[in-house]
Amino acid sequence: xxxxxxRLMKKYNMAAILVTGPAQHNPAMYYLTGGGHLxxxxxxxxxxxxxxxxxxxxxxxxxxxxxxxxxxxxxxxFNDLIKQADGNTIKALALRYQKMLAEQEITSGRMAIYGKxxxxxxxxxxxxxxxLMPDLEIVGETSRNSMLLEAMATKDESExxxxxxxxxxxxxxxxxxxxxxTSHQAKDGVLVDRNGxxxxxxxVKRRINxxxxxxxxxxxxxxxxxxxxxAGVPHSSGNPDDLLRLGQTIIFDIFPCESGGGYFYDFxxxxxxxxxxxxxxxxxxxxxxxxxxxxxxxxxxxxxxxxQKRTCEFFEAQGHPTIKDDPAHEEGYVHSLGHGLGLHVxxxxxxxxxxxxxxxxxxxxxxxxxxxxxxxxxxxxxxxEDTVWVTPDGEMEILADFPLDLILPIxxx
Amino acid sequence: xxxxxxRLMKKYNMAAILVTGPAQHNPAMYYLTGGGHLxxxxxxxxxxxxxxxxxxxxxxxxxxxxxxxxxxxxxxxFNDLIKQADGNTIKALALRYQKMLAEQEITSGRMAIYGKxxxxxxxxxxxxxxxLMPDLEIVGETSRNSMLLEAMATKDESExxxxxxxxxxxxxxxxxxxxxxTSHQAKDGVLVDRNGxxxxxxxVKRRINxxxxxxxxxxxxxxxxxxxxxAGVPHSSGNPDDLLRLGQTIIFDIFPCESGGGYFYDFxxxxxxxxxxxxxxxxxxxxxxxxxxxxxxxxxxxxxxxxQKRTCEFFEAQGHPTIKDDPAHEEGYVHSLGHGLGLHVxxxxxxxxxxxxxxxxxxxxxxxxxxxxxxxxxxxxxxxEDTVWVTPDGEMEILADFPLDLILPIxxx
Numbered sequence: 001x002x003x004x005x006x007r008l009m010k011k012y013n014m015a016a017i018l019v020t021g022p023a024q025h026n027p028a029m030y031y032l033t034g035g036g037h038l039x040x041x042x043x044x045x046x047x048x049x050x051x052x053x054x055x056x057x058x059x060x061x062x063x064x065x066x067x068x069x070x071x072x073x074x075x076x077x078f079n080d081l082i083k084q085a086d087g088n089t090i091k092a093l094a095l096r097y098q099k100m101l102a103e104q105e106i107t108s109g110r111m112a113i114y115g116k117x118x119x120x121x122x123x124x125x126x127x128x129x130x131x132l133m134p135d136l137e138i139v140g141e142t143s144r145n146s147m148l149l150e151a152m153a154t155k156d157e158s159e160x161x162x163x164x165x166x167x168x169x170x171x172x173x174x175x176x177x178x179x180x181x182t183s184h185q186a187k188d189g190v191l192v193d194r195n196g197x198x199x200x201x202x203x204v205k206r207r208i209n210x211x212x213x214x215x216x217x218x219x220x221x222x223x224x225x226x227x228x229x230x231a232g233v234p235h236s237s238g239n240p241d242d243l244l245r246l247g248q249t250i251i252f253d254i255f256p257c258e259s260g261g262g263y264f265y266d267f268x269x270x271x272x273x274x275x276x277x278x279x280x281x282x283x284x285x286x287x288x289x290x291x292x293x294x295x296x297x298x299x300x301x302x303x304x305x306x307x308q309k310r311t312c313e314f315f316e317a318q319g320h321p322t323i324k325d326d327p328a329h330e331e332g333y334v335h336s337l338g339h340g341l342g343l344h345v346x347x348x349x350x351x352x353x354x355x356x357x358x359x360x361x362x363x364x365x366x367x368x369x370x371x372x373x374x375x376x377x378x379x380x381x382x383x384x385e386d387t388v389w390v391t392p393d394g395e396m397e398i399l400a401d402f403p404l405d406l407i408l409p410i411x412x413x
Numbered sequence: 414x415x416x417x418x419x420r421l422m423k424k425y426n427m428a429a430i431l432v433t434g435p436a437q438h439n440p441a442m443y444y445l446t447g448g449g450h451l452x453x454x455x456x457x458x459x460x461x462x463x464x465x466x467x468x469x470x471x472x473x474x475x476x477x478x479x480x481x482x483x484x485x486x487x488x489x490x491f492n493d494l495i496k497q498a499d500g501n502t503i504k505a506l507a508l509r510y511q512k513m514l515a516e517q518e519i520t521s522g523r524m525a526i527y528g529k530x531x532x533x534x535x536x537x538x539x540x541x542x543x544x545l546m547p548d549l550e551i552v553g554e555t556s557r558n559s560m561l562l563e564a565m566a567t568k569d570e571s572e573x574x575x576x577x578x579x580x581x582x583x584x585x586x587x588x589x590x591x592x593x594x595t596s597h598q599a600k601d602g603v604l605v606d607r608n609g610x611x612x613x614x615x616x617v618k619r620r621i622n623x624x625x626x627x628x629x630x631x632x633x634x635x636x637x638x639x640x641x642x643x644a645g646v647p648h649s650s651g652n653p654d655d656l657l658r659l660g661q662t663i664i665f666d667i668f669p670c671e672s673g674g675g676y677f678y679d680f681x682x683x684x685x686x687x688x689x690x691x692x693x694x695x696x697x698x699x700x701x702x703x704x705x706x707x708x709x710x711x712x713x714x715x716x717x718x719x720x721q722k723r724t725c726e727f728f729e730a731q732g733h734p735t736i737k738d739d740p741a742h743e744e745g746y747v748h749s750l751g752h753g754l755g756l757h758v759x760x761x762x763x764x765x766x767x768x769x770x771x772x773x774x775x776x777x778x779x780x781x782x783x784x785x786x787x788x789x790x791x792x793x794x795x796x797x798e799d800t801v802w803v804t805p806d807g808e809m810e811i812l813a814d815f816p817l818d819l820i821l822p823i824x825x826x
Contacts, residue, residue, distance in 0.1 A: 020532060025438070025633055028531075037635050037650035057743060058648040074741050078766070089555050112533060118441075119433060119535035120526045124553030126536045140537030142502050206629065209672060213626035216619065220438055220633060222450050222673060235471040237450035259622060260635060328487045330470060353491070 001156045001364060002031070005148075009047040012147050014139070015109030016101070019043040019051075021117045023062075025220060025261035027343035028114035028148055033066045035260050042073070042097075046104050054100060076100070090121075094128035101136070108135035114148050143347070144354050153340050153348040154364030159263065160389055160399075163341070163366060166265035167387060167400025169215040170254055174267065176211050177204060177252065178408055181244065185413035186274055191244040192413060201225055202240030208254070217256040221345060224253035224268075231270070232376030234335050234383070246274035246410060249283070249380040251372075255345045264345045266368045267400065268385030274410040280380055283373055284406045287382045290314045290371045291404075294337065295386075300363060300394030305355035308337045311371050320373055327353070331375055338368040341387055365390045366399070414569045414777060415444070418561075422460040425560050427552070428522030429514070432456040434530045436475075438633060438674035440756035441527035441561055446479045448673050455486070455510075459517050467513060489513070503534075507541035514549070521548035527561050556760070557767050566753050566761040567777030572676065573802055573812075576755070576779060579678035580800060580813025582628040583667055587682065589624050590617060590665065591821055594657065598826035599687055604657040605826060614638055615653030621667070630669040634758060637666035637681075644683070645789030647748050647796070659687035659823060662696070662793040664785075668758045677758045678813065679781045681798030687823040693793055696786055697819045700795045703727045703784045704817075707750065708799075713776060713807030718768035721750045724784050733786055740766065744788055751781035754800055778803045779812070 009017070019028045023038035032043055032051055038059050045051035055063035057074045064070060076096045085091035101107070113126060130138050143149060155163065184191040184199055191199040208223050226238035231251040244250075253268040270287070272280055293314055294307055312324035312333060321332035336352025349359035349367060361367070367390075372383030386398045422430070432441045436451035445456055445464055451472050458464035468476035470487045477483060489509045498504035514520070526539060543551050556562060568576065597604040597612055604612040621636050639651035644664040657663075666681040683700070685693055706727055707720055725737035725746060734745035749765025762772035762780060774780070780803075785796030799811045 022634075024635065037637075037648060039634070039648065056648070057741070058646065058748065060743075061643065061646050061649045079740070089557050090553070093555070113536060115532050116529050117532050118556065118559075119528050119530050119532070119539070120553035120559070121555045122532035122535050122553070123526060123539045123551065124555070126532070127540065127553070138536065140503070140533035140535070140540070142506070142534045142537070143531065144502050146531075146533070209626045209629075209631075210623070213622045216622075218622075218631060218633070220631075220674070221435070221452070222437065224450070230474065233471065233474050235450060235452065235469070236474045261633075327492070328470070330473075335471060 001154045001159070002151060003156070004151050004154070005045070006048055008147050008151055013110055014047065014112050014147065016044060016046045016104070016106045016111040017114060017148065018097070018111055019114045021115035026116045027152070030261055030343050031148070031152060033068065035262055036062045036065055038062050042100070044100060044104055044106075046106060052104065090124045091128050093125045094132050097125070097129050098132050101133070106136065107133065110137045110139050112139045112141060112147055144350065145356060146348070149348040150358065152342055154362055155342060155366055155389075156364070159342065160366070162258065162263040163265060163387070164399045166217065166256065166258060166263055167267070169212070169217050170256060170265040170267050171400045171402040172215060173208060173211045174252065174254060174269065174402060177208060178271075180204070180207060181273065182408050182410060184410065186246050186410050187413045189246050191273065191410065196413075198243050200240060201227065201238050201242045201244070204244070205238075205240065212256050216259050218259050219254070219256040220261070221255060223255070224251060226251050229376050229379045231381035232374045232379065233381070234372065234374055244273060247272055247277050247280070249280050249382055251381055251383050253383065253385065257345070263343060264341055265400065266341050266345055266385060266387055267402070268370055268383045269402065269404070270382040270384060270406060271408050272406055273408050276407055279378065280382075281406065283375070283380060283382045286315070286318045286320070287371055287373050287384055288404065289318075291369070291384045294369055294371060295396070298361065298369070298388065298396045300361055300390055302361050303355070303357070304338075304349045304351045304359045304361055304367060308351040308355070311337045315371070315373065331377070332373060333371070334374055335372065338370050338385075341366050341368055361390050363390050363392045363394055414567045414572070415564060416569070417564050417567070418458070419461055421560050421564055426523055427460065427525050427560065429457060429459045429517070429519045429524040430527060430561065431510070431524055432527045434528035439529045440565070441529075443674055443756050444561070444565060446481065448675055449475045449478055451475050455513070457513060457517055457519075459519060465517065503537045504541050506538045507545050510538070510542050511545050514546070519549065520546065523550045523552050525552045525554060525560055557763065558769060559761070562761040563771065565755055567775055568755060568779055568802075569777070572755065573779070575671065575676040576678060576800070576802075577812045579630065579669065579671060579676055580680070582625070582630050583669060583678040583680050584813045584815040585628060586621060586624045587665065587667060587680065587815060590621060591684075593617070593620060594686065595821050595823060597823065599659050599823050600826045602659050604686065604823065609826075611656050613653060614640065614651045614655045614657070617657070618651075618653065625669050629672050631672050632667070632669040633674070634668060636668070637664060639664050642789050642792045644794035645787045645792065646794070647785065647787055657686060660685055660690050660693070662693050662795055664794055664796050666796065666798065670758070676756060677754055679754050679758055679798060679800055680813065680815070681783055681796045682815065682817070683795040683797060683819060684821050685819055686821050689820050692791065693795075694819065696788070696793060696795045699728070699731045699733070700784055700786055700797055701817065702731075704782070704797045707782055707784060708809070711774065711782070711801065711809045713774055713803055715774050716768070716770070717751075717762045717764045717772045717774055717780060721764040721768070724750045728784070728786065744790070745786060746784070747787055748785065751783050751798075754779050754781055774803050776803050776805045776807055
């Protein structure tokens with residue numbers, strides 16, 4: 001958690017971290033500022049000290065609202081810097097960072113950089129800064145081994161409450177969707193409205209967006225609501241023009257966040273409208289069985305990736321192919337068991353090929369558990385996903401309850 | 414526009430462009446793929462050739478839906494690359510890019526990189542790629558002089574229709590907000606609901622989110638609805654707990670985009686509830702006058718930044734301070750006249766200090782025109798903003814009409 005940052009900076013020998021970009025939909029900046037309408041800011045934290053937020057003067061009130069120590073970027077006369085850089089904007093930006101760092105007594109040592117931005121601009125400016133400051137080592141990490149993601153992996157009480165609240169919102173919306181679908185009748189094997197018009201996936205998705213907005217949430221990365229063959233491809237988001245056909249598996253994977261780019265939730269159910277054909281029921285039973293076994297085995301202090309191996313073993317014992325044999329598999333169990341969740345929908349700890357030895361089910365960690373089976377050529381797929389908090393006592397707690405049932409009953413028109 | 418890309422690549426001597434990241438809320442990737450649920454992809458376009466999209470196998474259907482030439486990233490065995498890189502993920506990613514580029518016969522020349530991503534990961538991977546490929550020059554540009562933004566600055570017919578549709582949605586929602594406010598009555602100088610409870614800015618913002626969702630839009634960067642002193646600070650987004658007090662200026666600046674991270678619109682009105690005190694009316698009259706003058710002067714083929722100079726002259730003639738004298742001013746006219754708009758809410762052409770000589774009102778360009786005056790210490794501000802398309806015939810067309818009126822009439826309870 002955030003209070004671990006100085007310890008981690010010591011562990012990884014970081015003199016400073018520099019975070020850039022907006023405070024919304026930019027997890028690193030959100031984490032250290034608490035969000036708000038800052039469209040383009042910088043933040044520097046040196047080891048053992050509180051962060052300093054550098055703001056655009058038009059956003060001085062939003063900067064002040066963070067409660068952080070702040071500094072107005074207009075104090076660095078950019079026109080002078082541009083002259084000093086012979087008109088080169090990139091070099092002028094690097095010169096400004098050099099000044100900001102010098103004021104915080106950073107001229108050497110290791111500095112990690114974070115924040116979402118245009119990669120070309122970031123590459124150019126930090127390459128220029130590295131040239132200006134050869135004694136400083138600018139460190140870029142991937143999401144696999146990011147120090148900041150290591151801090152973010154364990155959540156404090158307030159973060160857990162944010163995620164729990166998003167879980168409540170998510171399952172409320174999922175309940176609305178179930179009620180909406182079962183309020184329809186079937187005609188010729190597809191759901192129809194009161195006037196006999198066929199319902200489409202696009203109609204369902206529009207309502208999901210509306211219900212999320214009503215609850216104060218947004219879904220910047222969309223929603224997966226995929227039927228039939230599309231349900232057999234894990235990340236297929238579903239075709240808006242598809243009809244809601246009875247007896248086909250629907251994968252409904254919803255991963256909204258708080259409005260303004262805050263904490264996420266991640267949740268999946270698989271439904272069959274009206275009835276489940278034998279092969280769909282068998283597929284579901286296998287996933288349900290593995291879901292229950294894994295949930296029962298989860299234990300604090302263990303490697304998260306151990307459960308990926310267990311999941312592969314369970315699915316293989318049922319006779320399904322898995323990526324354990326061949327990472328290029330497109331049938332059977334083809335993804336990792338889950339991932340950490342917080343200000344990113346996917347963050348540390350990792351399971352699967354991305355996992356490191358530091359990806360442990362430590363108290364405070366929040367992870368998704370989402371076994372699934374995919375058979376696109378048979379026109380079906382199934383995934384069950386819940387989000388689990390490893391409590392300070394080492395218990396596993398699902399942060400939002402919702403029935404796991406496969407079949408949504410539908411009456412005939 | 415997109416059809417200019419090969420010409421611009423020649424002009425700037427680019428052998429290739431490489432775009433990375435998701436297809437949603439990532440303008441460069443959206444522009445070249447048309448959006449969709451691609452969470453992490455790469456795209457390479459060599460000069461004179463169609464782009465190739467590299468996708469994660471779980472997203473093969475979404476990749477195919479783009480209609481582009483595609484290639485499965487799983488074909489590059491990442492485990493082998495990791496071994497080759499002695500376990501270093503960053504080097505393995507660079508090796509994969511080197512292979513992808515080699516297949517497209519790119520081993521030297523200039524290559525621009527685009528796409529939103531974590532700056533640390535981008536810096537590290539492209540620094541490693543630069544080391545692996547010393548004959549290739551990896552080019553990073555800022556938003557000021559980005560070649561891709563130069564292409565994006567002029568819109569084709571389909572893009573104009575997307576933005577026009579967002580203009581219609583935006584003004585519909587603004588109309589809903591006006592109707593919602595005027596349906597309330599005033600008591601003790603503040604708006605109250607039927608039960609006499611005071612309305613707050615947070616209540617208004619929740620409805621804005623809802624109405625946008627109903628229309629198939631989202632506002633990833635929030636909405637500015639700021640009253641009184643907050644209206645006097647251009648980027649202050651407004652305090653959710655503020656009451657809606659009569660006779661104070663409200664700046665309502667709304668900049669939503671299509672769901673899934675598509676095209677934006679940008680629109681501002683300034684309102685006074687019930688009545689306008691003399692100083693607020695005078696402030697509004699000055700802004701209205703400059704708005705009309707600038708709109709009348711806009712001419713195809715001219716430098717956009719010329720109108721920033723004209724705006725400063727007009728406001729100075731009225732007796733207001735402007736940033737022309739001093740960029741650190743926080744009273745009077747303190748920002749630039751406008752900006753291009755498309756898949757970014759702010760893009761080329763630029764006006765103000767960011768402008769270059771290439772920022773011209775060419776046919777196809779879409780810009781905002783948004784003069785404003787700010788007096789935080791007097792507790793007021795005013796801005797009027799519309800989005801203007803320079804048509805192929807060189808006419809100026811506001812893409813969504815809405816009254817400019819200051820006063821929203823309110824009845825007393």
